[in-house]
Amino acid sequence: MAVTIKDVSKDAVVSIKTVSRVINNEANVAEATKKKVLASVKKLGFKPNKSAQSLRSKKSYMLALLYDNPNKSYLADVQSGIFNACKNTGYNLVIQECDYKSNKLKTDIIKFVEDFKIDGLIVTPPLSDMEDFLKELEDHQVDYSIIAPSTMNPESLYVSSNDYEAAYALTSEIIKHGHKDIGFIKGHPKHSASHMRFNGYLDAIKNHGIKRNDQWIKQGNFSFKSGFDAGVDIFHSAKIPTAIFASNDSMAAGIMKSAQMKGMQVPQDLSLAGFDDSPIAHQIWPALTTVKQPVEKMAAHAAKILIARFDGLAEKTKSKEFKSELIVRESLKSL
Numbered sequence: 001m002a003v004t005i006k007d008v009s010k011d012a013v014v015s016i017k018t019v020s021r022v023i024n025n026e027a028n029v030a031e032a033t034k035k036k037v038l039a040s041v042k043k044l045g046f047k048p049n050k051s052a053q054s055l056r057s058k059k060s061y062m063l064a065l066l067y068d069n070p071n072k073s074y075l076a077d078v079q080s081g082i083f084n085a086c087k088n089t090g091y092n093l094v095i096q097e098c099d100y101k102s103n104k105l106k107t108d109i110i111k112f113v114e115d116f117k118i119d120g121l122i123v124t125p126p127l128s129d130m131e132d133f134l135k136e137l138e139d140h141q142v143d144y145s146i147i148a149p150s151t152m153n154p155e156s157l158y159v160s161s162n163d164y165e166a167a168y169a170l171t172s173e174i175i176k177h178g179h180k181d182i183g184f185i186k187g188h189p190k191h192s193a194s195h196m197r198f199n200g201y202l203d204a205i206k207n208h209g210i211k212r213n214d215q216w217i218k219q220g221n222f223s224f225k226s227g228f229d230a231g232v233d234i235f236h237s238a239k240i241p242t243a244i245f246a247s248n249d250s251m252a253a254g255i256m257k258s259a260q261m262k263g264m265q266v267p268q269d270l271s272l273a274g275f276d277d278s279p280i281a282h283q284i285w286p287a288l289t290t291v292k293q294p295v296e297k298m299a300a301h302a303a304k305i306l307i308a309r310f311d312g313l314a315e316k317t318k319s320k321e322f323k324s325e326l327i328v329r330e331s332l333k334s335l
Contacts, residue, residue, distance in 0.1 A: 003046045012040040047090075060117040061091050063303060066109065067124045068100045069188075071222045071250055073278040074295060078147070081299030082122060089307055094118070100126050100190060106136040113142050120144055120306045122299070126190030128158075145306040147298060150192030157305045158319045159298040163193045166291045166324040167200025170273055171245060173289075173326060175208050178335030179243040179271060183216030185230045185255065187247035191222070197247050197275060216241045220251045227254025235262045242271060242335060249274035249281045252288055256331075267333035277327055286330035293324045 005023075009016045014037060021029050022037040040046070065082060067075055082093050096112060098105060112118070120143040127133060128146040134156075137144055145157035152158060174182055184201050187194030205212060215237045218230035227246055231254060234240065246252035252274030259270050266272050266286055274281055277292035301320055 003044045005046070007044055008037065008040045008046050011044060012037045047088075060119055062116065062118050063091055063093050063120050063122060063306065064112070064116070064118045065093060065095045065122050065124070066098050066127055067095070068098045068127060069124060069222065071248065071278075073250065073280065074222075074248075074276065077278075077295040078122075078124060078299040081296035081301075082303045084296070085300040085303035085307070091119075091303075091307055093303075098127060100130065106133055109133075110136065110140050110142070113140070118142075119310060122147065122302050122306065124148070125192060126188060129190065129192050143306065143309065145302040147302050148191075148193050150195070152319070152321075154319075156319070157302070157309065159302045159305075159322065160319075161193075161293055161298060161322045161324055163196035163293075163324075164200040166293070166326070167197040167245075167275070168204045169200075169326050170275070170289070170291055171201045171204035172208070173328065174243050174245060174271065174273060174332065175204065175210070177243075177271065177332055179241075180210050181213070181216070181239070181241040181243070182210070183213075183218070183234050183241040183244040185218050185220045185227060185244065185246040185251050187251075188221045189219065194222075194247055201245055213241070215239075216244070220247065222248050222250060224250045224254040227251025228258045229254075231255035231258030235259065235264070240270070243273070243332070244270065245273045246275070248276050249278045249288055249290055252290070252331075253280050253284055256284065267331050271333050272331040277325075281327075282329070289329045289332040290327050291324045292327050294322050298322050 005016055005019050009019045012019065014033060018033060019037055022034050065078065069075055086093055123144050124147045128149045147159055148161065149158050152160060182205060184198065186198050216234055218233055220226035220230050227250060235258060244255055246255055252272055256266055256272060259266060264270050272288065274288045274290040277290045281288040281290045305318065
């Protein structure tokens with residue numbers, strides 16, 4: 001039989017009303033009483049009825065993921081991380097695609113939140129860097145957490161990663177393999193991670209005494225096609241680089257296709273590196289040298305800190321920076 005609030009009341013030796021107040025995070029409950037009730041909840045495996053709680057608290061127990069990103073692998077990892085964080089919490093996730101260039105973005109999202117009674121938003125790049133948009137959420141008292149913002153506001157809930165350091169490390173690894181002619185494909189211009197990865201590349205080649213060649217630096221947008229187009233442009237240069245670092249794996253895969261269509265082989269004629277360690281990085285051959293970014297863990301933490309804030313667990317609502325890992329595979333060859 002399912003454990004009821006009455007069972008918790010009996011085990012904790014408190015009234016049913018007290019148990020209800022603790023479960024619903026109501027004020028004016030002594031800390032000792034709260035700990036005793038929560039201990040009984042955990043001991044008995046009691047799971048509150050979220051539908052009933054929703055009616056009483058006017059909460060929907062719904063989170064929404066906002067995204068504008070052409071990289072389906074990235075979005076899948078973000079969703080997976082949030083779903084894992086929501087397990088056993090009673091919270092559910094809805095997904096809302098956005099157009100960051102739309103003049104109606106702010107009004108559309110506020111209406112969406114109100115219509116569907118969304119408790120909180122998890123905001124991904126490039127939306128996470130749009131200050132006017134975030135201010136609109138705050139003005140309407142919409143709770144949110146941010147994934148990968150360019151500015152770490154201590155008053156906001158956010159998760160970030162060390163994109164600059166990881167890009168610097170990967171560029172240095174390419175240089176250690178003997179490469180001095182290194183191209184770079186930028187990511188989406190509105191994503192802060194794109195700029196940090198590019199700056200990591202620039203500083204690495206500068207500190208190793210390598211001159212920047214703008215003919216080998218192209219703008220992409222994190223999509224396979226933008227990587228392919230960038231590769232076509234670079235391979236029409238008078239001199240072709242011996243290595244190319246793309247800001248994500250999808251673009252690196254696009255470069256690989258354009259190189260092969262040009263009659264070049266990776267890594268014999270061109271060393272190649274990506275970023276993210278998405279599935280495509282080890283599905284193609286040769287497998288990509290890349291940076292493993294813990295996107296799922298980042299997304300899970302973004303959801304956890306948001307839920308913790310709702311549940312009054314202030315001590316757990318802490319933002320966090322996640323570290324990435326360099327992975328060297330067959331696409332990088334020593335000269």
